[in-house]
Amino acid sequence: MTAAHLLARRALALAGVVLVSSIVFGGMLWFAPGSSAIHDQADSFPGWVVFFWTGVATWDLGPSYRGIGVVDLVAKGAARTLPMVFGALALSLSTGLVLALAFGDRLRGLGRAARALVHATSLVPVFLLGYLALVVFAVPPEGWQQTLAAVVILALGDGMLTDVVLVLDAELRELQDRDFVQSVRLRGGPVALRLAPHIALPAAQLAAGKMTFLVGGVLILEKVLGIQGIGLMGYQAAVQPDFPLLIAITVFATALVAATHLSVDVLRVMVDPRVRKDRRTEVRA
Amino acid sequence: MNGAPRRISAVTVFGFAVVAALVLLRFAALFVDTDPALVTDTPMLGPSGAHLLGTDPLGRDLLARMIASSEAFFFPGLFACALAVLLAVPAGAAIGYWPEARASAAIRATLTIVAAWPRLVLVVVVVAIFTASVSDPAAFAEVRLFLLGGLVGLSFVPQMAHALAERVLFFRREQFVEAARAHGLSDGRILGFHILWANCRNLVLRQVCTLFGAWLLVETSLSYLGHYGVPAPRPSWGNILADVRFAVINTRRLLIPESWTPGGVVDAIALAVNEGGALAVAAPTVAIAVSITGVLALGEHFARREEGW
Amino acid sequence: MVSDPILRAEDVWVRVTPRGATEPVAVVRGASFSIPRGSQTCVVGESGSGKTILMRSILGISSARSGVTGGQAWFQPGGASQARAVLGPSGRRRRRPLARLRKGWAGYVFQHPQEALDPFRTVGAQVLDSVRVARGGESREAQQAKMLEWLDAVRLPDPRGVARLHPHELSGGMAQRAAIATALGTEPEFLVADEPTTGLDWSVRREIVELLGALCRERGMTLVLISHDFQVVERMAERVIVMYRGELLEDGPRKRFFPGPGRHPYTAELQTRVRDLEEGRAGTGQGAIVAPERTEGCRFVHRCPQVVHACKTGMPPDVVVNNGHRVRCHVVHRKDA
Numbered sequence: 054m055t056a057a058h059l060l061a062r063r064a065l066a067l068a069g070v071v072l073v074s075s076i077v078f079g080g081m082l083w084f085a086p087g088s089s090a091i092h093d094q095a096d097s098f099p100g101w102v103v104f105f106w107t108g109v110a111t112w113d114l115g116p117s118y119r120g121i122g123v124v125d126l127v128a129k130g131a132a133r134t135l136p137m138v139f140g141a142l143a144l145s146l147s148t149g150l151v152l153a154l155a156f157g158d159r160l161r162g163l164g165r166a167a168r169a170l171v172h173a174t175s176l177v178p179v180f181l182l183g184y185l186a187l188v189v190f191a192v193p194p195e196g197w198q199q200t201l202a203a204v205v206i207l208a209l210g211d212g213m214l215t216d217v218v219l220v221l222d223a224e225l226r227e228l229q230d231r232d233f234v235q236s237v238r239l240r241g242g243p244v245a246l247r248l249a250p251h252i253a254l255p256a257a258q259l260a261a262g263k264m265t266f267l268v269g270g271v272l273i274l275e276k277v278l279g280i281q282g283i284g285l286m287g288y289q290a291a292v293q294p295d296f297p298l299l300i301a302i303t304v305f306a307t308a309l310v311a312a313t314h315l316s317v318d319v320l321r322v323m324v325d326p327r328v329r330k331d332r333r334t335e336v337r338a
Numbered sequence: 339m340n341g342a343p344r345r346i347s348a349v350t351v352f353g354f355a356v357v358a359a360l361v362l363l364r365f366a367a368l369f370v371d372t373d374p375a376l377v378t379d380t381p382m383l384g385p386s387g388a389h390l391l392g393t394d395p396l397g398r399d400l401l402a403r404m405i406a407s408s409e410a411f412f413f414p415g416l417f418a419c420a421l422a423v424l425l426a427v428p429a430g431a432a433i434g435y436w437p438e439a440r441a442s443a444a445i446r447a448t449l450t451i452v453a454a455w456p457r458l459v460l461v462v463v464v465v466a467i468f469t470a471s472v473s474d475p476a477a478f479a480e481v482r483l484f485l486l487g488g489l490v491g492l493s494f495v496p497q498m499a500h501a502l503a504e505r506v507l508f509f510r511r512e513q514f515v516e517a518a519r520a521h522g523l524s525d526g527r528i529l530g531f532h533i534l535w536a537n538c539r540n541l542v543l544r545q546v547c548t549l550f551g552a553w554l555l556v557e558t559s560l561s562y563l564g565h566y567g568v569p570a571p572r573p574s575w576g577n578i579l580a581d582v583r584f585a586v587i588n589t590r591r592l593l594i595p596e597s598w599t600p601g602g603v604v605d606a607i608a609l610a611v612n613e614g615g616a617l618a619v620a621a622p623t624v625a626i627a628v629s630i631t632g633v634l635a636l637g638e639h640f641a642r643r644e645e646g647w
Numbered sequence: 648m649v650s651d652p653i654l655r656a657e658d659v660w661v662r663v664t665p666r667g668a669t670e671p672v673a674v675v676r677g678a679s680f681s682i683p684r685g686s687q688t689c690v691v692g693e694s695g696s697g698k699t700i701l702m703r704s705i706l707g708i709s710s711a712r713s714g715v716t717g718g719q720a721w722f723q724p725g726g727a728s729q730a731r732a733v734l735g736p737s738g739r740r741r742r743r744p745l746a747r748l749r750k751g752w753a754g755y756v757f758q759h760p761q762e763a764l765d766p767f768r769t770v771g772a773q774v775l776d777s778v779r780v781a782r783g784g785e786s787r788e789a790q791q792a793k794m795l796e797w798l799d800a801v802r803l804p805d806p807r808g809v810a811r812l813h814p815h816e817l818s819g820g821m822a823q824r825a826a827i828a829t830a831l832g833t834e835p836e837f838l839v840a841d842e843p844t845t846g847l848d849w850s851v852r853r854e855i856v857e858l859l860g861a862l863c864r865e866r867g868m869t870l871v872l873i874s875h876d877f878q879v880v881e882r883m884a885e886r887v888i889v890m891y892r893g894e895l896l897e898d899g900p901r902k903r904f905f906p907g908p909g910r911h912p913y914t915a916e917l918q919t920r921v922r923d924l925e926e927g928r929a930g931t932g933q934g935a936i937v938a939p940e941r942t943e944g945c946r947f948v949h950r951c952p953q954v955v956h957a958c959k960t961g962m963p964p965d966v967v968v969n970n971g972h973r974v975r976c977h978v979v980h981r982k983d984a
């Protein structure tokens with residue numbers, strides 16, 4: 054199987070996941086009582102599924118409960134939310150990498166204390182960190198300070214940083230003991246440069262695995278801090294209830310998760326020749 | 339794994355202590371009275387003999403509410419764990435033991451789909467539907483908590499099943515499975531006893547601890563937000579925090595000492611505790627952080643057992 | 648003692664903290680030895696005796712779980728006056744990687760060839776990395792040509808084709824040759840080959856070893872060959888070092904071991920077992936009996952046919968039997984006394 058084949062199959066599978074999720078969630082909303090708004094969109098449930106996906110394709114999912122176009126709302130919310138989510142991923146991965154390196158055998162006593170501190174802060178829930186940010190640090194209700202606070206909280210809370218440090222630390226330890234790394238070290242080569250692709254893959258996998266949790270965290274945090282992102286919109290859509298908007302946001306979240314998984318596969322194909330070229334060349338020793 | 343005596347680590351002690359405390363708290367909750375009619379005292383009192391932690395913004399005893407909060411997460415949490423184990427263990431065992439079977443492919447596909455649903459999104463959507471469909475939401479408060487627990491448990495199934503499947507697959511390839519088959523043992527007995535019970539117990543327990551930690555997180559978060567968690571006036575550590583949200587803006591002002599001498603700092607803290615509602619913020623914060631950390635520490639204990647420390 | 652050693656180690660202790668354990672265990676105990684410049688030395692000893700970890704610790708490329716906890720070692724590129732400490736001073740947890748002293752000065756051929764190569768990069772790129780260390784100043788084309796020359800020197804067929812392959816596309820023998828090429832590419836003065844023949848079939852084994860020997864002789868390189876294989880040792884060794892359970896039991900020139908037997912009872916047992924195998928007899932030795940760790944006395948006492956009372960209580964002394972030949976044994980001490 055060639056790499057393109059492999060990626061195509063994965064993309065198809067992930068598209069299937071998103072499609073099935075839209076049917077499951079859409080079905081729940083369709084058959085629930087009190088879902089009149091969504092019943093206005095089609096005559097039957099299969100009809101609604103078709104309506105939804107043509108809507109996605111034509112960039113028009115009709116109006117939400119409040120009358121504003123669903124697509125516009127989602128796009129506006131995503132523009133606010135996605136930078137926070139990816140910023141938090143980048144921040145926690147880079148901090149985690151630095152900490153994992155620092156925790157190596159050089160900084161024994163200090164490393165242990167720092168590790169305990171990181172874990173203690175990181176295991177605090179996101180909503181609690183948001184609350185403390187509001188109460189103790191008086192984070193303003195808008196502006197870049199608010200975004201920055203959100204990024205830091207998401208990168209830290211719900212055990213995010215702890216998990217990142219633990220995973221990267223374990224990976225790094227194992228990698229640094231590998232013979233090929235030791236051989237680079239012996240000849241005085243650029244060890245970090247050679248390690249980079251090997252650590253990038255588990256880091257990306259970790260990031261993709263963390264995506265579902267970040268989406269949950271951002272939902273809570275936007276409500277706590279009052280950020281007009283997609284999470285808060287989804288929460289309000291559920292409370293109102295505004296089912297056309299809710300289903301769009303749900304599918305968007307699932308697609309976001311699926312897309313992250315797909316980008317890990319792309320990265321894997323890019324760095325790992327064992328996936329990329331799987332045809333053994335017949336040269337005999 | 340070996341017979342050598344193990345040193346009991348701090349992680350183990352902490353984990354078991356916290357879990358024991360949670361059980362005790364649930365037991366104590368049987369004896370405290372949090373009837374909303376018992377609003378007897380002045381709001382936001384400092385700690386005193388009558389109210390050891392003081393009172394909340396509605397004049398209710400904070401300690402009683404802190405204890406009664408355990409009702410909100412205890413049994414729904416256990417329900418979440420039971421549901422996850424009941425679904426994930428058979429699923430994980432099947433795809434690990436018979437990786438080629440067609441049923442395994444179907445299970446794997448299902449798990450992939452469920453894994454793509456962010457936990458909170460699932461919870462919010464389903465609870466929204468539930469709330470919209472019942473005529474009197476307050477009457478279904480208890481059901482809603484168990485529904486929440488069930489959803490969190492469900493969302494945890496892929497993670498638990500995959501971890502288990504990897505383990506089972508590893509043992510499936512070991513010599514002893516072949517040997518056991520040669521001795522005429524049935525697949526069911528090999529899988530159920532020799533693989534799952536003898537070798538995967540700690541892994542499942544570890545996952546259960548992680549799940550309970552995740553559940554605590556979801557319950558307190560949603561209760562803090564107010565719509566989907568524990569319905570007021572029933573207490574939860576989350577909504578206790580939410581209740582004092584506005585009162586504590588004072589605390590921040592009060593906490594800044596008039597003079598930065600030790601005496602000034604002590605005075606400022608005393609003021610914050612007595613008049614600023616500092617305890618109403620600190621108590622649930624600490625309770626949430628410590629119980630999540632403790633449950634995860636117990637999980638770490640099982641993880642170490644599993645790795646054979 | 649050896650007159651002009653390129654490497655000198657004194658009382659080196661290495662401890663390893665196994666995964667999950669809290670207490671480190673000593674896996675090399677007070678190893679002292681010298682490697683003469685330009686010589687071919689073989690290190691023998693059964694599996695787990697600490698051959699690998701001793702040499703790797705001295706080169707500063709051992710696992711992070713292990714640490715040198717005592718002893719000193721010097722590399723002496725141009726005689727004793729230029730000695731450079733790579734380990735020590737004694738007792739301090741410090742590793743000074745050889746690479747910091749001078750790049751590409753020592754090479755290491757790892758025990759598992761597939762592990763020694765970066766799975767993400769082509770063979771050519773990895774050998775080229777080594778070539779750059781030695782010939783940083785030369786043009787790209789010259790480096791490229793040198794890289795192909797190395798692939799050819801280790802007798803890889805079609806060097807240009809192989810240079811474009813990734814490690815997973817190589818057979819075991821090819822991977823071993825490629826790994827040797829990366830080690831030699833830096834044009835080291837000192838090369839350690841750690842069981843370069845494990846995992847290879849018999850026809851290839853001899854070829855690889857002889858190739859290494861020839862390359863070292865050509866370039867005046869010092870070779871330390873770690874091996875289980877007494878036939879290989881007999882072909883190659885100018886000096887032999889015998890290790891057992893982390894201790895260096897015997898160290899001497901070739902003529903003390905071949906035709907044999909060695910002076911130390913353990914060496915003698917190893918050689919008898921090898922001869923038995925060659926002659927098709929089942930081993931007469933007690934084999935690898937795992938006895939409980941002993942902290943005092945000789946480490947070989949539970950298998951030794953020549954035990955005397957002192958063996959059980961006292962650590963045997965290092966006896967210099969002869970010029971450049973040392974044996975750690977109570978009995979040998981007696982014979983000479």
Ligand SMILES: Nc1ncnc2c1ncn2[C@@H]1O[C@H](COP(=O)(O)OP(=O)(O)OP(=O)(O)O)[C@@H](O)[C@H]1O
Nearest residue numbers: 663665674693694695696697698699700701710712
């Ligand atoms: N990373 C490690 N973790 C734990 N123990 C280790 C580690 N590396 C080496 N050891 C221990 O150190 C001892 C010596 O190992 P070493 O690899 O040096 O033996 P060896 O003589 O090279 O054996 P072989 O001939 O099998 O290669 C062994 O008992 C081994 O268990």
Ligand code: SF4
Nearest residue numbers: 945948951958976977
């Ligand atoms: S010291 Fe004693 S036990 Fe050890 S090898 Fe010599 S004779 Fe044998």
Ligand SMILES: [Mg+2]
Nearest residue numbers: 698699758841
């Ligand atoms: Mg070895």
